[in-house]
Amino acid sequence: MYAAERHQLLAQRARRDGRVDVGDLAAELGVAPETIRRDLGVLERQGVVRRVYGGAVAVDRLDFEPEVAQRDQTNAAEKDAIARAALDQVPDRGSVLLDAGTTTSRLATLLPADRELTVITNSISIASILATRPGITLQILGGRVRGTTLATVGSASLHALDGLLADVAFLGANGFSAEHGCTTPDLEEAAVKAALVAAARRRVLLADHSKYGADQLSRFARLSEIDVLITDGGIDAGAVAELEEAGPEVVLA
Numbered sequence: 001m002y003a004a005e006r007h008q009l010l011a012q013r014a015r016r017d018g019r020v021d022v023g024d025l026a027a028e029l030g031v032a033p034e035t036i037r038r039d040l041g042v043l044e045r046q047g048v049v050r051r052v053y054g055g056a057v058a059v060d061r062l063d064f065e066p067e068v069a070q071r072d073q074t075n076a077a078e079k080d081a082i083a084r085a086a087l088d089q090v091p092d093r094g095s096v097l098l099d100a101g102t103t104t105s106r107l108a109t110l111l112p113a114d115r116e117l118t119v120i121t122n123s124i125s126i127a128s129i130l131a132t133r134p135g136i137t138l139q140i141l142g143g144r145v146r147g148t149t150l151a152t153v154g155s156a157s158l159h160a161l162d163g164l165l166a167d168v169a170f171l172g173a174n175g176f177s178a179e180h181g182c183t184t185p186d187l188e189e190a191a192v193k194a195a196l197v198a199a200a201r202r203r204v205l206l207a208d209h210s211k212y213g214a215d216q217l218s219r220f221a222r223l224s225e226i227d228v229l230i231t232d233g234g235i236d237a238g239a240v241a242e243l244e245e246a247g248p249e250v251v252l253a
Helices: 003-017 022-029 033-045 068-073 076-089 102-110 124-130 155-161 187-198 237-246
Strands: 019-021 049-052 055-058 093-098 116-121 136-140 144-146 151-153 166-171 175-177 181-184 200-206 218-221 228-231 249-252
Touching: 003 019, 003 022, 003 033, 003 049, 003 055, 019 022, 022 033, 033 049, 033 055, 076 102, 076 166, 076 200, 076 228, 093 102, 102 124, 102 166, 102 200, 116 124, 124 136, 144 187, 151 155, 151 187, 155 187, 166 187, 181 187, 187 200, 187 218, 237 249
Parallel strands: 093 116, 093 166, 116 136, 166 200, 200 228, 228 249
Antiparallel strands: 019 055, 049 055, 144 151, 175 181, 181 218
16 A cells, blocks of 8 residues: 555544554554554644544544543443542542543442442533432532533532532543643533532542543643543553653553
């Protein structure tokens, strides 16, 4: 396959799937990973993709948010492992903020029934999981519900968080990096996430490796504001060192 043909194929895959993986494409096309990296460099200079850790993301889909059901199926095993690892950060009793997200929802399903917890969330999905759970005192933030993420946003959510100081906040993100911190595409949801960060003594980010380097429109926290980042083993040692230098302890699930 000529280079121009590879470029066309990579661009088509990126637009179709939103993201392309260097290792998968190298194996499929029978070329070295470095060849794919060079191809992606060409496409990045052409404005077709943005290179991220392990591959690239289509530029025209950087601010695109898949529906909850679609996101829930992406990297499901990694999200399950991250949620299990996050249990070590849950207090025996106290107050917990749970951000909307597919990984935080997994954590909600795993919360032990023998702990006395007050859980405050902006997620309709998480609220439905915990509404009848023994040992859980549940509070849901008010506001407008975003259909894409089933998260409450707006002034009512921000007002409810003002003045709170929970023991720990578990946060999700669409992207994270040492340079740009924790990011998400929607400005209103970013504002609520930032308020969750401000309302907690301890902040734990739950994000699988595919989010590394996939920086989005709006930053809601710098990594120096995050105490613990729990991700999966798909991220390499160099990235871990870079992230820890920026502030948080990195836990690999």
